[in-house]
Amino acid sequence: xxxxxxxxxxxxxxxxxxxxxxxxxxxxxxxxxxxxxxxxxxxxxxxxxxxxxxxxxxxxxxxxxxxxxxxxxxxxxxxxxxxxxxxxxxxxxxxxxxxxxxxxxxxxxxxxxxxxxxxxxxxxxxxxxxxxxxxxxxxxxxxxxxxxxxxxxxxxxxxxxxxxxxxxxxxxxxxxxxxxxxxxxxxxxxxxxxxxxxxxxxxxxxxxxxxxxxxxxxxxxxxxxxxxxxxxxxxxxxxxxxxxxxxxxxxxxxxxxxxxxxxxxxxxxxxxxxxxxxxxxxxxxxxxxxxxxxxxxxxxxxxxxxxxxxxxxxxxxxxxxxxxxxxxxxxxxxxxxxxxxxxxxxxxxxxxxxxxxxxxxxxxxxxxxxxxxxxxxxxxxxxxxxxxxxxxxxxxxxxxxxxxxxxxxxxxxxxxxxxxxxxxxxxxxxxxxxxxxxxxxxxxxxxxxxxxxxxxxxxxxxxxxxxxxxxxxxxxxxxxxxxxxxxxxxxxxxxxxxxxxxxxxxxxxx
Numbered sequence: 001x002x003x004x005x006x007x008x009x010x011x012x013x014x015x016x017x018x019x020x021x022x023x024x025x026x027x028x029x030x031x032x033x034x035x036x037x038x039x040x041x042x043x044x045x046x047x048x049x050x051x052x053x054x055x056x057x058x059x060x061x062x063x064x065x066x067x068x069x070x071x072x073x074x075x076x077x078x079x080x081x082x083x084x085x086x087x088x089x090x091x092x093x094x095x096x097x098x099x100x101x102x103x104x105x106x107x108x109x110x111x112x113x114x115x116x117x118x119x120x121x122x123x124x125x126x127x128x129x130x131x132x133x134x135x136x137x138x139x140x141x142x143x144x145x146x147x148x149x150x151x152x153x154x155x156x157x158x159x160x161x162x163x164x165x166x167x168x169x170x171x172x173x174x175x176x177x178x179x180x181x182x183x184x185x186x187x188x189x190x191x192x193x194x195x196x197x198x199x200x201x202x203x204x205x206x207x208x209x210x211x212x213x214x215x216x217x218x219x220x221x222x223x224x225x226x227x228x229x230x231x232x233x234x235x236x237x238x239x240x241x242x243x244x245x246x247x248x249x250x251x252x253x254x255x256x257x258x259x260x261x262x263x264x265x266x267x268x269x270x271x272x273x274x275x276x277x278x279x280x281x282x283x284x285x286x287x288x289x290x291x292x293x294x295x296x297x298x299x300x301x302x303x304x305x306x307x308x309x310x311x312x313x314x315x316x317x318x319x320x321x322x323x324x325x326x327x328x329x330x331x332x333x334x335x336x337x338x339x340x341x342x343x344x345x346x347x348x349x350x351x352x353x354x355x356x357x358x359x360x361x362x363x364x365x366x367x368x369x370x371x372x373x374x375x376x377x378x379x380x381x382x383x384x385x386x387x388x389x390x391x392x393x394x395x396x397x398x399x400x401x402x403x404x405x406x407x408x409x410x411x412x413x414x415x416x417x418x419x420x421x422x423x424x425x426x427x428x429x430x431x432x433x434x435x436x437x438x439x440x441x442x443x444x445x446x447x448x449x450x451x452x453x454x455x456x457x458x459x460x461x462x463x464x465x466x467x468x469x470x471x472x473x474x475x476x477x478x479x480x481x482x483x484x485x486x487x488x489x490x491x492x493x494x495x496x497x498x499x500x501x502x503x504x505x506x507x508x509x510x
Contacts, residue, residue, distance in 0.1 A: 007071040011064060016155065018060035019136055022104070023159045025053035026133055027166045054108050061101050093142035100135040103128050133163055203233065204244075204295045207265070209288050215268060216347040219316065220283055221256075224265040224294060231262045237324040238301035238409065241265060242458050242466065243278075244293035246285075251278035252464045254388075254409075255297060256319040256348075258326040265294070268347050270316040295458070300465045300483050301409035303327065306384040309334040312377070312397055314389020315345070320409055321388055322348055325356070335359055337377060339393060342366045375400050403484075410463060416479040418500055425501055429453055429510040430472055444496035444506075453510050455496070462498035469496055473507035476500070 028050045068076040080087035084095035107129050110122055137160055207224040215221045226232060240254045257266030271283045303309075303324045311334065313321040318338060328334060336359055340346035343364050352360045363372050374396045378385065386407045387397045394408055422440035427447060429435070438447040445467050448455045458466040462480030476494040478485045488494060494501075496508075 007067045008073060011067040011071055011074075014060050014064040014067060015140065018057055018064055019140055019159060020155075021053055021057040021060060022129075022133055022136060023163050025050060025057055026129055027162060028053055029129070030166045051108075051111060054104075054111065058104050058108050061104060065101065090143045093139055096135045097139035097143065100132040100139065103132040103135075107132070130167060137163075204293055206291055207294045209286055209290045209292065210264065212286065212288060216349070217342075217344045218271045219268055219345070219347040220271070220286075221266065221268045221347070222282075222286065224267070224292070225263070227291060229263075232265065233297070234262070235259055235297040236299055237303045237327045238320050239297035239299040239323075240320070240464070241267065241294050241296035241298075242464065243267075243282075244295065245278060245281055246292075247277060247281050249276075249278050249281070250295075250458045251282075252459060254301075254320040254323070256322045259323060260327075265297075268316065268319050270347075295456075295466075298465055301386075301388070301407065303386070304384065304407070307333065308381075308383035310378070310381050310383040310385045311336040312339070312385065312387040312389070312393070313337070314339045314387075314393040315341075316347065317387075317389030317393075317409075317411070318347055318349075318352075319388075321386060322352070324386060325352070325359075333383075335361070335383070337361050337363065337372075339363045339372055339389065340365070410481045414481045416462075416481070416498075418477050418479060420477060420500070420502065423504065426505045428505070428507045430507055432510055443498065444500070448496060448510070455510065457497050460497045462495055465495060467495055467497050468493050470509035471506070472509050474505055475502040476506070477502055 065076075065081050068074055069078065069081055074089065076087065076089075080089075080094075082098065084098045085091045087094050107126055110125055137156070140156065206227040208227055210223040210225045211221075213221045235255060237259055238254070239259075240252045242250050242252050244250050253267040253269060255265055256268055257264070269279050269282050271279045301320055309324075309328070309332070311321045311324065313336065321336065325334070325336065336352065336356070338346060338349060338352070338360065340349070340362075341364070343349055343362065346362070346364065349362055353362065365371075374393075378397065378400045382405075384405050384407065385397065385401045387394050388409045388411075391410070391414060394410070398406055398408065424440060425438045425444070427436060427438055427444060429448075429451075432453060434451055434453065436447060436451050438444050443460070445455060445457045445460065448469075449457070455469060456466050458464045460467075462482065465480075465482040468482075471492050471494055476488070477500045478488055478494065479498045479500065480495040482488075482495055
């Protein structure tokens with residue numbers, strides 16, 4: 001580095017690159033939330049690129065600050081670089097840049113463990129990136145040494161214009177319903193408990209049954225519109241919603257439409273032979289114009305980025321798979337194996353065959369001389385496998401596919417029992433400073449509800465994941481069927497509707 005002005009050049013270049021990257025990162029985040037880019041790639045790819053751009057922006061901003069200290073002309077000290085208004089050189093302009101840097105650190109840092117933070121807190125902090133982008137623009141305009149150059153003006157106009165248009169698109173599209181009368185309504189929580197929420201509230205909204213259509217023998221497709229109109233929250237393939245039925249039951253159904261269509265929810269309900277009252281009530285009583293309370297969406301079966309996918313669906317298990325297929329770009333490599341008793345019972349089979357003839361294979365039992373050869377389908381494949389359907393099908397698939405490539409969603413809980421003897425369990429809720437004993441025959445969720453803790457339960461069978469809580473101390477004994485046990489331990493979460501804990505003490509982040 002014999003060039004005497006090398007650090008000055010690095011300072012200028014890193015600042016401009018950081019500004020451009022930050023603008024692109026914010027733009028990409030808006031494209032992700034509005035799903036404008038859905039035909040180019042799936043949401044998981046967009047999310048990874050968004051995080052990468054944010055991290056690269058932070059790196060270039062840090063390089064800019066380091067080069068300021070190494071520049072022989074400016075000679076910024078460490079306090080002048082890190083403390084707002086500590087320098088005599090354009091103190092306001094420099095302070096704006098420092099503040100925006102700290103906002104970037106907060107946004108990028110919390111994104112690394114967003115799944116462990118209350119959703120509203122994380123989103124509120126994430127929105128501050130718009131403020132940081134404004135501060136960076138002011139910082140660049142007031143402190144830059146190239147402000148008078150034509151190329152700098154062109155760059156500034158382009159970056160500011162792109163950012164402005166993107167933010168306007170974000171404001172116009174929104175993420176919630178637009179009518180105050182039909183706005184999202186939170187579950188009632190006592191005022192004294194509102195400060196101790198450890199996880200985000202699950203949105204509940206009133207929706208209207210728009211259309212009903214029989215899409216297969218015993219399968220009814222239902223379209224739900226938000227009461228009063230407006231847009232629904234962003235959701236990703238694999239998500240499900242909970243219907244609160246007038247007969248008092250709550251039932252979960254996968255969203256099976258295009259995630260880019262945010263004016264309605266599409267679900268499909270199979271009338272089961274041994275219905276516990278949910279599907280039977282829907283098929284017998286639901287009609288256009290009726291209103292239902294709908295919670296969610298929640299997602300424990302999210303589509304991950306991959307170069308190739310193998311989808312295996314059995315019966316009504318096609319519903320989350322259909323949404324995944326809808327979200328894939330045209331050039332993504334994928335294949336669907338759809339299994340059922342007969343074509344007449346297989347929802348959306350003909351539609352999928354017509355739209356994707358080169359990607360879809362139908363295996364109807366009444367048309368085959370032998371059972372589906374799962375080993376032959378999966379043995380030579382290196383694709384990420386997503387499977388949903390009867391337990392027999394999923395068990396067969398998991399026996400041949402390595403765990404790192406296997407993704408499952410169950411509609412029915414698998415039978416799981418603890419090897420530990422039933423015993424009382426002392427549960428302590430750290431934030432609310434409550435402690436109580438859960439009897440051996442009582443669920444932790446029931447005990448939480450009895451003691452006024454704000455945890456929502458829905459299926460109470462360990463399938464839907466609504467009652468998720470975070471574990472501070474203790475080792476859960478996972479008896480649910482939501483996600484892989486190792487993943488639950490990694491996230492430090494449990495589902496108290498069915499799960500217990502080793503030992504006699506458990507501390508929850510409630």
